[in-house]
Amino acid sequence: MAITTDQLHKLLQTHFGFADFRPGQLPTLTAVLNGEPTLAVLPTGAGKSLLYQLPRYVIQAPIVIVSPLISLMQDQVNRIREHGHGRAVMLNSTLTYQEQQLVLQHLREYQFIFISPETLVKPKILTALKRQGIGLVVIDEAHCISQWGPNFRPEYLLLKDVLQQLNPPRLLMLTATAPPKVRTDILARLGLVETQVTQIVESVNRPNIFFAVEKVADEATKQQRLLALVKELGGQGIIYFSSRQLANEMATALQAATELQVSSYHAGLDALERYRIQQHFMRDQLDVICATSAFGMGIDKDNIRYVIHYHLPKSLDDYVQEVGRAGRNGQPSVAILLNAPGDELLPQSLNQIEIPPVPILEQVQARQLPASALGEQREILQFYLTHGIAPSELAAFLAPHQAELAQQLQWMQSYLQVQGCRRQLIWRYFGETGASQARCCDGCQPAWTPATLDLPAWEVPNREQNPLAWEKRLKQFFN
CATH class of the missing domain: 3.40.50.300 (P-loop containing nucleotide triphosphate hydrolases)
Known part of the structure; x- marks a missing residue:
């Protein structure tokens, strides 16, 4: 029945x-x-x-x-x-x-x-x-x-x-x-x-998220702009990096330069430490997470007011997934992508799989050479060699996916360069249609600032639950 x-x-x-x-x-x-x-x-x-x-x-x-x-x-x-x-x-x-x-x-x-x-x-x-x-x-x-x-x-x-x-x-x-x-x-x-x-x-559209791209001249300017944005936005946010090292460095810099509680999160941390950081963020004991893509899947937190991407995501799929962690309470929120010349080189390199010559693949498959001979991506290559893909066919097997990754990155480049509404481009990528909104993106509202977005008030933390953050926040209100 x-x-x-x-x-x-x-x-x-x-x-x-x-x-x-x-x-x-x-x-x-x-x-x-x-x-x-x-x-x-x-x-x-x-x-x-x-x-x-x-x-x-x-x-x-x-x-x-x-x-x-x-x-x-x-x-x-x-x-x-x-x-x-x-x-x-x-x-x-x-x-x-x-x-x-x-x-x-x-x-x-x-x-x-x-x-x-x-x-x-x-x-x-x-x-x-x-x-x-x-x-x-x-x-x-x-x-x-x-x-x-x-x-x-x-x-x-x-x-x-x-x-x-x-x-x-x-x-x-x-x-x-x-x-x-x-x-x-x-x-x-x-x-x-x-x-x-x-x-x-259902539609991927999240009408309460404002989309913006900020172009900067170089790496130093990007770091300065990130610091300024975090100070201006206040409240809780996620900053995404493609580099574990830079996520660590910027977390330290933000912690030192602001009154915020900041931590980094990436796959290089042990499981217990990652869990601890995630729980502190969920309980409002951390304000900002500097993270790689390892953070965020399944995070059900409703008061994240911004998501900033320091590095260029590999695809619009990844980007929409990650910025969608902002504004789950329906309140205005903002997604900002910082972009410097040459930013596309990092995702291009991350997308590439270096395949050794066929003789080396054959010797590894025959156990005449150790798997380490396959290089940094040995686990992936060895998987295919042990699951029926012949060494001579491996490059051809992976070629279509490599081409798809390149096409996805091109869509991300189009998002950066689009003249007009960025949300319209996102809809087009996901096979949707829709009309631009009043509070939509920097293409529709070029003179935007965080102050014009009507972001929700930054609440003082509970004194009993988080005394350190309470003292820091109170100091800000009276300075």
Whole structure:
């Protein structure tokens, strides 16, 4: 018997305390619970976690959530536990062998199993999940299948075989950003027939975010401008860098030059430190995070007033994902991209995969040379060599994806150079149409300043929860 809209509303009110669903949630839940493979593209802040938490009250078997980041898994596990929606557990590299075995022996006791793709593809894990039986498989941040799989974390490319082995009765793919081409790629890489998949696609538009690009002459000027912007904007924000070292350096500089609490966040920090920083930011004990792209996925914080990109993102997909972390409370917020001549060189270099000569590939494949002979990207190259790609075919295999990365970077360049409305270009990239808004972007409002954006008041922190920040903030108000 198909679940009804009235039943879903009752579950929403009873277990989550909401009077109504957000756009896209109800049709997604209806499709998933009726057994339709579903791809839901809902903007940041649209409540995607509810789309696998609510089904727990309908589905009797465990729900498996494939998630890309340990910090994201931990955050979701904590939220489920805090709100009493059931027992949740993680399966990833943070668990020892003994801990992993204990979880596998008690799978039936969990309603939610969060797992990384690298862990999911292990034969013993798949065997245990098949033996238990799965009620729903959720692929969170599903755009990673298209954008990451070919040249970063290629285990995403093995999810097609995983789904064939698990054969779950329900499948849900979730993401905030996926233009038509990426949606088609996601489904193809998972071995799904596009016409047999229900797609729920809401607009990426976030009307409360003002988009701006600031062109600067050089690196020194860019650093000075960043410092000035952070002082002027105040409140809580995220600054994205492509360099771990520069994220560290600028966090130190901002901490010294302002009254703000600032920290850096990147994959070079150990998992415990990353979790600590994330929790401090979520609890308003930090004002500014200087981060690489490792930070932000799944961050559900409603009072971020700005996102600044110090370096050029590799694609509009990444950019819209990252700036969408601002203004989730619906209040005015701003996304600023700082741009100096030559900024495009860094993402170009990050997109390139250096492939050694075929004889070296053959010797590594035959174990006549160590994997280190493959260079810095040896893990990616070795993955393909051990999964049926012949050394002579590797360059041709990766060429289409390299061309796609170059095209995505060209779209990012177009965003920088567009004359007129930047939001219109974003809509065009994502296959949407819309009219420019009064508070839209620097193309529509060239004389903008942070003061003209009506950013919400910068509240004084709670004295008991954060005495250090309270003292610093109070000092600012009286100086």
